[in-house]
Amino acid sequence: MTCALSRRSLVLGSLPMALLAGCAGGRRDANRAAFWYSYGGKNREVLERLLARFHREHPPTRIHATFQGDYFEALAKLRTAIAARAAPAMSHVVAEVVPYLAEAGVLEPLDSYKGASALDLLPGLDQAGTYVGGAGRPLVAVPFNRSTPIMYMNGRLLDRAGVERPETWDDLREAANRLTERRGSEVSVWGFECPVSWWFWVALVAAAGGKLVDPDGRITLGDEAGVRALEWWQTLVHRDRVMRPPLGRDYNAWQVTTQDFLSGRAAILWSTTAFLRYIEENARFEVRVAPLPGNVKRAVPTGGTFFVLLRGARGREKRAAWEFLRWMVMPRQTIEWATSTGYLPVTGSAVEELTQSGYYAAHSSDRVALDQLASVEPWPWSPNLFRVQREIMDPLLEDAVLSGGTPAVLLDRARREALSP
Amino acid sequence: MKLHLVLSRVLALAAAILWVGPYWWMLITSFKTLPELLESPLSPWPATLTFSAYREVWLSVPMARYLANTALMALQIALLQIALGLPAGFALAKLHFVGKKIAFGLVLVCLLVPAQVTFVPVFLFLGQVGLVNTMAGLVLPFGASALGTFLVRQALLSVPDELIEAARLDGASDAYIVYVLLAPILRPTLAALFLLSFVFHWNDYFWPLVMTTDDRIRTIPLAIALLREQGTGVRWHLVMAGNVILSAPILVVFALTQKHLIRAVTAKGL
Amino acid sequence: MKPAHRAEPYWMLAPTLALLGLFFLYPLFVATKQSLYSWDLLTPAKYVGFANYQVLWERGELWRAFRNTLVYSSVVVAGSMTFGLAFALALDRPGKVAGFVRSAVFSAYVVSWVAVALLFMWLLDSEMGLLSRLVAFLGLPKKNWLGDPDIAIYTLAVVSVWKITGYAMIVFLAGLQDIPPVLHEAASLDGAGALVRFSRITWPLLRPSASFVGTTSLIISFQAFDVVRIMTQGGPVHATELFVYAIYEQIFMNLRVGRASALVVVFSALILGLTALQLRVWRGRGTA
Numbered sequence: 019m020t021c022a023l024s025r026r027s028l029v030l031g032s033l034p035m036a037l038l039a040g041c042a043g044g045r046r047d048a049n050r051a052a053f054w055y056s057y058g059g060k061n062r063e064v065l066e067r068l069l070a071r072f073h074r075e076h077p078p079t080r081i082h083a084t085f086q087g088d089y090f091e092a093l094a095k096l097r098t099a100i101a102a103r104a105a106p107a108m109s110h111v112v113a114e115v116v117p118y119l120a121e122a123g124v125l126e127p128l129d130s131y132k133g134a135s136a137l138d139l140l141p142g143l144d145q146a147g148t149y150v151g152g153a154g155r156p157l158v159a160v161p162f163n164r165s166t167p168i169m170y171m172n173g174r175l176l177d178r179a180g181v182e183r184p185e186t187w188d189d190l191r192e193a194a195n196r197l198t199e200r201r202g203s204e205v206s207v208w209g210f211e212c213p214v215s216w217w218f219w220v221a222l223v224a225a226a227g228g229k230l231v232d233p234d235g236r237i238t239l240g241d242e243a244g245v246r247a248l249e250w251w252q253t254l255v256h257r258d259r260v261m262r263p264p265l266g267r268d269y270n271a272w273q274v275t276t277q278d279f280l281s282g283r284a285a286i287l288w289s290t291t292a293f294l295r296y297i298e299e300n301a302r303f304e305v306r307v308a309p310l311p312g313n314v315k316r317a318v319p320t321g322g323t324f325f326v327l328l329r330g331a332r333g334r335e336k337r338a339a340w341e342f343l344r345w346m347v348m349p350r351q352t353i354e355w356a357t358s359t360g361y362l363p364v365t366g367s368a369v370e371e372l373t374q375s376g377y378y379a380a381h382s383s384d385r386v387a388l389d390q391l392a393s394v395e396p397w398p399w400s401p402n403l404f405r406v407q408r409e410i411m412d413p414l415l416e417d418a419v420l421s422g423g424t425p426a427v428l429l430d431r432a433r434r435e436a437l438s439p
Numbered sequence: 440m441k442l443h444l445v446l447s448r449v450l451a452l453a454a455a456i457l458w459v460g461p462y463w464w465m466l467i468t469s470f471k472t473l474p475e476l477l478e479s480p481l482s483p484w485p486a487t488l489t490f491s492a493y494r495e496v497w498l499s500v501p502m503a504r505y506l507a508n509t510a511l512m513a514l515q516i517a518l519l520q521i522a523l524g525l526p527a528g529f530a531l532a533k534l535h536f537v538g539k540k541i542a543f544g545l546v547l548v549c550l551l552v553p554a555q556v557t558f559v560p561v562f563l564f565l566g567q568v569g570l571v572n573t574m575a576g577l578v579l580p581f582g583a584s585a586l587g588t589f590l591v592r593q594a595l596l597s598v599p600d601e602l603i604e605a606a607r608l609d610g611a612s613d614a615y616i617v618y619v620l621l622a623p624i625l626r627p628t629l630a631a632l633f634l635l636s637f638v639f640h641w642n643d644y645f646w647p648l649v650m651t652t653d654d655r656i657r658t659i660p661l662a663i664a665l666l667r668e669q670g671t672g673v674r675w676h677l678v679m680a681g682n683v684i685l686s687a688p689i690l691v692v693f694a695l696t697q698k699h700l701i702r703a704v705t706a707k708g709l
Numbered sequence: 710m711k712p713a714h715r716a717e718p719y720w721m722l723a724p725t726l727a728l729l730g731l732f733f734l735y736p737l738f739v740a741t742k743q744s745l746y747s748w749d750l751l752t753p754a755k756y757v758g759f760a761n762y763q764v765l766w767e768r769g770e771l772w773r774a775f776r777n778t779l780v781y782s783s784v785v786v787a788g789s790m791t792f793g794l795a796f797a798l799a800l801d802r803p804g805k806v807a808g809f810v811r812s813a814v815f816s817a818y819v820v821s822w823v824a825v826a827l828l829f830m831w832l833l834d835s836e837m838g839l840l841s842r843l844v845a846f847l848g849l850p851k852k853n854w855l856g857d858p859d860i861a862i863y864t865l866a867v868v869s870v871w872k873i874t875g876y877a878m879i880v881f882l883a884g885l886q887d888i889p890p891v892l893h894e895a896a897s898l899d900g901a902g903a904l905v906r907f908s909r910i911t912w913p914l915l916r917p918s919a920s921f922v923g924t925t926s927l928i929i930s931f932q933a934f935d936v937v938r939i940m941t942q943g944g945p946v947h948a949t950e951l952f953v954y955a956i957y958e959q960i961f962m963n964l965r966v967g968r969a970s971a972l973v974v975v976f977s978a979l980i981l982g983l984t985a986l987q988l989r990v991w992r993g994r995g996t997a
Contacts, residue, residue: 527721
């Protein structure tokens with residue numbers, strides 16, 4: 019074994035303990051950095067491929083990458099690790115939690131890092147475009163796997179029912195009613211499916227013209243628009259019975275809806291552009307992709323994650339992590355990531371290159387999410403946003419869509435809870 | 440045949456189906472391939488006996504490392520509990536001293552406190568001393584076992600004092616008496632304690648979940664739970680292959696030591 | 710007996726007491742103190758008095774965790790004891806087949822909760838799961854076993870029953886073997902049927918085993934965590950949020966150390982009560 023033993027582990031542990039603990043201390047070497055990630059399945063394979071190439075091209079820098087479960091599991095690990103001073107130099111986190119972490123002072127400001135001002139990021143996806151007032155703050159988050167919600171349609175089912183691609187909420191409701199097929203009282207094909215979760219509710223609120231947080235920083239949860247968004251879901255689920263309400267914490271629901279769509283049991287699906295490649299490769303019918311229908315306007319939130327460096331890491335680790343981060347957002351890596359997954363390419367030069375090479379001409383579906391960036395609704399810079407999502411809204415949405423409580427009453431209670439410390 | 444005999448046959452059959460069936464399904468699934476699983480998830484037999492799921496699991500994560508970590512952790516905890524429980528149990532069973540009642544009371548109270556209620560402060564404390572994500576952080580909190588100490592004490596109560604006094608007259612040291620003279624006498628108790636502890640900590644999910652952050656120290660239950668990568672579709676053949684890797688060592692231990700284990704969990708004759 | 714040296718008992722006890730104190734007793738004090746603060750681990754803690762308890766109480770989170778745990782535990786204890794007793798009676802005979810079935814049932818108690826939880830998630834998978842397909846094949850209505858808030862907690866409980874029935878069975882078997890066969894023979898000669906023999910001889914003599922199994926599995930089920938963490942993460946709509954999971958979620962998902970600690974304090978009191986009960990039962994059984 020080549021790793022050095024730390025004295026602490028010798029004092030406190032037996033020999034095998036010391037060997038293992040000593041190895042864990044190996045990250046102290048120059049040009050090493052730990053990176054925690056949440057990419058599962060195919061995305062993980064792409065990441066591993068990129069990592070191997072990075073190590074070939076950039077000796078002696080080593081990135082020790084560890085899979086930490088889905089976004090929420092990984093985030094839980096990350097925050098407690100920060101408190102226990104065991105955090106990695108680099109990780110990636112969802113947009114909603116960046117303000118919270120930044121305000122707690124645990125994210126490394128990146129402005130002074132080499133090349134930070136020349137990253138050439140797409141305006142809708144970078145920190146400046148993702149957050150209200152994001153440009154005026156120190157740079158702490160660099161987009162990598164970013165997405166928007168998009169609408170997937172089963173071409174065969176739409177053609178059979180003679181349904182056009184819906185452009186508005188009303189269109190979609192009508193389409194869902196015509197596409198739903200029943201055998202007796204059992205539904206055999208659902209007209210519409212969508213995970214009942216925060217992200218899609220936020221999309222609905224934005225399209226209904228609402229804001230989650232008003233300009234003074236008061237949490238409004240969209241006020242009237244928030245209510246209408248919930249009511250629309252309830253109508254589709256309870257009155258029309260054309261939308262299957264897939265429940266389950268976090269990504270269970272996403273998985274269920276995707277499987278339903280792929281097996282032809284759901285005609286229209288709202289999901290993330292990140293599943294584009296997976297859905298196209300596994301569907302045995304023509305997949306059509308479109309922007310989300312609008313209500314008073316078209317608007318969608320962005321999703322996915324940002325790379326962040328953790329302030330508590332050693333300087334050398336942070337520099338190694340930055341080297342990796344910068345390499346990852348260079349056109350070649352960005353393009354490889356985007357084309358093999360369905361996430362958006364995050365830099366202007368990558369988009370340029372893809373357009374020039376005729377990629378978008380051949381893959382028009384990839385273009386949909388990109389074009390949708392024109393109607394992106396920025397996130398409020400609110401440290402409480404993440405708590406509101408996790409503690410209040412996610413359970414509330416499940417509850418409302420399932421039991422059908424009165425949206426105005428539920429959201430009123432949610433606003434009160436959001437105010438309490 | 441009499442009714443109750445028929446009934447007992449039916450029950451035995453039901454038990455066999457309900458308990459062997461899931462294991463069987465776990466094994467069968469692990470031998471399938473992904474296309475096979477999607478085409479005919481219910482076929483009771485894999486098309487060909489392929490180990491590809493095992494190979495994929497083994498290659499995609501450092502499984503050997505996880506197995507070694509887990510075995511090492513469980514072994515250290517079990518041995519430490521015995522090494523510390525012997526003298527402590529001896530003092531509580533055989534020696535008179537000031538504060539004995541208090542000490543025994545403390546052990547009893549700890550018997551009541553599960554790790555699930557103490558983990559927050561322990562985690563933060565271990566973070567402060569830099570032991571998060573180390574083997575020591577996994578082992579130390581369980582190094583002393585209230586149950587172990589208690590069981591050793593109970594077993595020693597029935598060992599005659601004369602034995603110990605005779606050894607003392609021969610000039611034996613305390614350590615000799617505890618570890619060399621008494622340990623063999625307590626073998627059934629110690630074996631039961633070892634097995635209970637080893638099996639429990641091999642299977643433990645909670646504490647490694649809290650304490651470990653990367654795969655240099657990650658243990659096998661954690662790693663297997665992480666195989667269920669979500670988002671697009673769970674690859675169940677991989678998860679079941681992982682499940683077999685996680686369960687097989689314990690089932691082997693179980694098969695070899697069933698009698699001891701049964702005595703241990705029924706708390707009989709310890 | 711007199712110690713060889715005055716210091717002897719103290720050094721013999723020191724490592725054990727130090728570790729137990731550090732990892733079991735001291736944390737309880739810390740948690741009690743932290744339950745009076747609002748703290749997210751990253752920014753400074755604020756003293757808030759009993760506000761954490763108040764919030765947990767007013768929002769019904771305390772009651773919810775308690776009620777869920779109680780429902781789950783009741784099903785687990787009743788289910789595992791019933792099946793454990795039935796199997797013990799059915800399998801209390803010599804022979805390789807009975808031995809194999811006994812081992813199979815008991816082995817579930819020995820394998821990891823993680824393995825069992827994952828296995829049942831696969832069996833219950835709504836599309837490809839063996840049990841879901843079986844239900845569909847039998848023409849029974851399709852149920853969302855883990856996604857329906859009215860069902861999910863019972864699903865978890867049934868999985869747990871599968872896991873620990875072997876434990877109950879083994880304890881009952883040990884109890885049965887202590888019953889002198891001559892009692893049954895005598896009763897048979899007197900013409901007593903199987904039911905009478907069970908209610909007059911077997912059950913009364915098994916009662917200590919039953920209270921032992923009952924209290925032990927009650928405590929096991931009160932501490933359940935893995936099965937929730939893996940199968941439902943407390944959802945849907947908090948329907949499967951058991952006590953320990955609620956604590957975990959407050960600190961790790963919500964970073965609310967204060968509320969988590971308040972839950973710890975309440976939960977510790979509950980567990981202390983339960984375990985005190987268990988110790989009395991153990992004592993009654995003559996092993997303590």
